[in-house]
Amino acid sequence: MSEIKYTADHEWIRTDGDVATIGITDFAQNALGDVVYVDLPGVGRTFASGEAIGEIESTKSVGELIAPAAGEVVEVNDEVAGDPTLVNSGAESDGWLVKVRFSESPELLDEAAYRELTA
Template sequence: MSETKYTADHEWIRIEGDVATIGITDYAQSALGDVVFVDLPGVGRSFAAGEAIGEIESTKSVGELIVPAAGEVVEVNDEVAGDPTLVNSAAEGAGWLVKVRFTEEPELLDEAAYRELTA
């Protein structure tokens, strides 16, 4: 089982082997409010560190999905695209957004550091 890590941009990341699953944290989904639309990248898309690769639109605002390191999208959560409310109801579970293969090591926060950031 992999350990959950976090970014300062409020994404959670679980790395298993060479694939990382990414979603937004419960804190982020709560701040966004009711999610009404999710725009995810296509499989195979390459990206640079710090790049926005998707958008999460809520009744309050639009947030970006920022990646912490360069890599490539290997899978997207089609269920979330069809039912964006999964981001609210299961942000750190079934509401995951993308799976990526990083080509460089991301700098991530552990749970204690993320809690301190959001306190």
């Protein structure tokens, strides 16, 4: 398993072979507040870089899950769809959102660069 990388859209990405697990960062879930609804794409859905592939609704606002690169959804976290509070209790663990297979390499930030972005 590789280390976690980040996007400027406040998502974390961990790759395992050719599959990448994506979720929102702890910083993002804190900014959103209590998550009350998560809309995730279907398995097999293809997407372009920069496309919204999901939606996260909280008591404060609605945010989008943005694809950092083109690819295809290979798995969704059905537990989060059934219990959106998992995003708050484990944004960077059990609250992961989708697993994808990228068809191009996303531009990602390391932890230091992400911390600088959110400072």
